[in-house]
Amino acid sequence: MxxxxxxxxxxxxxxxxxxxxxxxxxxxxxGLLDISKPRGNVFLDRVEKRLRDLDVTVKRFAKPTxxxxxxxxxxxxxxxxxxxxxxxxxx
Amino acid sequence: xxxxxxxxxxxxxxxxxKRDCPTCELVAPVLEEIAASGELTTYTQDDPSFPxxxxxxxxxxxxEFSWHHNIETVPTLIRVVDGVEVERIVGxxxxxxxxxxxxxxxxxxxxxxxxxxxxxxxDPNNVDRLEATFGGSGMSARRIEFGSAExxxxxxxDRGWTDGLPVVPPTTERVAAMLSGTTRSADEIVAVVxxxxxxxxxxxxxxxxxMAGCAPEYLPVVIAALEAICTDEFNIHGVLATTMGVGPIFxxxxxxxxxxxxxxxxNVLGHGNRANxxxxxxxxxxxxxxxxxxPGGIDRAAQxxxxxxxxxxxxxxxxxxxxxxxxxxxxxxxxxxITAFCGEGPRLMLDQVSRTPESxxxxxxxxxxxxxxxxxxxxxxxxxxxxxxxxxRYREAGWSKAQFREALNRDMLVQTDDIIAGADGIDEGIxxxxxxxxxxxxxxxxxxxxxxxxxxxxxxxxxxxxWLSGPGGSIPVTKEITR
Numbered sequence: 001m002x003x004x005x006x007x008x009x010x011x012x013x014x015x016x017x018x019x020x021x022x023x024x025x026x027x028x029x030x031g032l033l034d035i036s037k038p039r040g041n042v043f044l045d046r047v048e049k050r051l052r053d054l055d056v057t058v059k060r061f062a063k064p065t066x067x068x069x070x071x072x073x074x075x076x077x078x079x080x081x082x083x084x085x086x087x088x089x090x091x
Numbered sequence: 092x093x094x095x096x097x098x099x100x101x102x103x104x105x106x107x108x109k110r111d112c113p114t115c116e117l118v119a120p121v122l123e124e125i126a127a128s129g130e131l132t133t134y135t136q137d138d139p140s141f142p143x144x145x146x147x148x149x150x151x152x153x154x155e156f157s158w159h160h161n162i163e164t165v166p167t168l169i170r171v172v173d174g175v176e177v178e179r180i181v182g183x184x185x186x187x188x189x190x191x192x193x194x195x196x197x198x199x200x201x202x203x204x205x206x207x208x209x210x211x212x213x214d215p216n217n218v219d220r221l222e223a224t225f226g227g228s229g230m231s232a233r234r235i236e237f238g239s240a241e242x243x244x245x246x247x248x249d250r251g252w253t254d255g256l257p258v259v260p261p262t263t264e265r266v267a268a269m270l271s272g273t274t275r276s277a278d279e280i281v282a283v284v285x286x287x288x289x290x291x292x293x294x295x296x297x298x299x300x301x302m303a304g305c306a307p308e309y310l311p312v313v314i315a316a317l318e319a320i321c322t323d324e325f326n327i328h329g330v331l332a333t334t335m336g337v338g339p340i341f342x343x344x345x346x347x348x349x350x351x352x353x354x355x356x357x358n359v360l361g362h363g364n365r366a367n368x369x370x371x372x373x374x375x376x377x378x379x380x381x382x383x384x385x386p387g388g389i390d391r392a393a394q395x396x397x398x399x400x401x402x403x404x405x406x407x408x409x410x411x412x413x414x415x416x417x418x419x420x421x422x423x424x425x426x427x428x429i430t431a432f433c434g435e436g437p438r439l440m441l442d443q444v445s446r447t448p449e450s451x452x453x454x455x456x457x458x459x460x461x462x463x464x465x466x467x468x469x470x471x472x473x474x475x476x477x478x479x480x481x482x483x484r485y486r487e488a489g490w491s492k493a494q495f496r497e498a499l500n501r502d503m504l505v506q507t508d509d510i511i512a513g514a515d516g517i518d519e520g521i522x523x524x525x526x527x528x529x530x531x532x533x534x535x536x537x538x539x540x541x542x543x544x545x546x547x548x549x550x551x552x553x554x555x556x557x558w559l560s561g562p563g564g565s566i567p568v569t570k571e572i573t574r
């Protein structure tokens with residue numbers, strides 16, 4: 001019998017349900033998050049136009065740098081002011 | 092810190108002995124004489140029937156009493172008053188024992204003096220186990236028991252704890268020994284490790300350092316390395332998440348390099364030295380096991396590089412014509428430091444002919460211009476590992492490090508017309524709006540880190556390309572290493 005010490009952080013992930021998927025986007029506010037990679041804005045401009053055509057309120061956000069996680073304040077602002085968010089990745 | 096309960100001291104005289112000690116055998120009749128007075132308690136480390144099968148003899152075969160009361164020699168006599176030790180003698184000296192016990196006829200006929208023997212509680216074969224068992228060294232990590240039919244190494248692979256190579260099983264004994272390498276308490280939090288933002292205690296680092304194959308004296312270097320990468324400046328989260336094949340690379344400066352036997356010479360960026368090979372690996376295991384940054388998970392590198400197993404080396408300060416990288420960063424030469432740099436794999440640069448500093452600098456510049464891609468300027472830092480034979484050209488010519496860096500940056504000025512998108516039929520490049528300008532390849536304000544290392548022969552140096560430079564990417568971080 002060998003006993004070893006656990007090298008991990010011993011954390012147990014908490015399972016959380018996602019917010020229910022909206023039936024329709026009409027009348028909702030959708031955040032568009034640009035991670036600041038080149039040409040991500042081109043993609044989001046097209047998405048924004050399509051959403052506005054559907055009578056969706058669009059709010060634009062951007063990470064200061066794609067190389068770091070979005071700042072907590074930005075995440076909070078998106079979470080509290082939008083019904084849904086679309087993030088433009090790149091590469 | 093959890094400190095195990097120390098066994099109570101019984102009032103009177105306490106003796107600690109073992110049968111496997113000629114001096115203890117010699118004094119056995121004396122102990123019987125003292126026992127007759129009724130104030131003696133004897134603890135025996137190996138044979139509970141020694142010196143007698145009697146109520147005044149207690150077994151200490153677990154060595155719990157001996158460990159807690161710091162017994163280094165047997166026989167030891169301790170005088171206890173009101174549960175507190177007031178006097179202690181070791182070995183056998185007839186006059187000393189007579190005074191201690193208060194009996195002028197004690198030990199008639201025995202030799203005047205015999206030295207004692209080593210206590211089993213300080214036997215090197217026992218100390219790590221005793222520290223782990225009784226030390227209360229603050230170890231609180233979950234204990235995981237493997238069944239007798241399980242192969243320990245396979246079981247650790249199965250749990251995803253390794254980098255694909257075998258690891259040393261982190262038993263309590265080994266972790267206790269590892270913790271002796273630092274004065275910090277086991278429960279002290281060293282860093283919050285991304286991506287899981289998990290608090291990494293000294294104990295968790297010690298566990299992963301054992302697994303990586305570190306010796307206890309390397310632990311302070313591993314601690315400083317974790318402190319360095321878990322900063323907003325170094326940004327280990329981004330370094331992990333990028334699809335670029337970069338990782339943390341560590342350079343050690345100062346006296347600790349020699350103290351722990353690090354390599355700064357032949358094969359410095361390769362294998363063969365325990366400290367070099369295991370310190371970087373320990374950090375990577377911490378990132379994986381504590382922070383949750385495993386390849387294929389948050390580590391998204393398209394190709395990675397072999398250095399991600401762990402790349403750590405020492406600068407050759409003694410043989411360098413210049414001040415070390417750490418001194419350039421503002422540290423005293425007597426201070427031990429570790430610098431974390433985010434980089435790709437080292438790339439060899441050959442120049443076997445240049446005999447003047449000007450020629451060699453131009454030659455190195457040509458090779459360094461293609462670091463990562465010739466089409467990017469000022470966007471990424473680099474680390475130049477200059478070999479002793481190349482450095483000799485600058486020593487001979489009397490060039491300072493600042494002169495060398497200035498010349499190198501001058502020889503790496505890039506005409507943007509050559510690297511705009513579409514130039515030479517290559518779509519990769521900077522926007523055409525930047526045409527007609529001139530930029531240095533690396534940011535002259537600290538973008539090029541220069542380290543002196545390598546074997547004494549061989550006209551080869553190495554360039555290690557970086558990742559995104561500046562606050563939007565990763566900035567090299569240097570931390571002092573303290574015990």
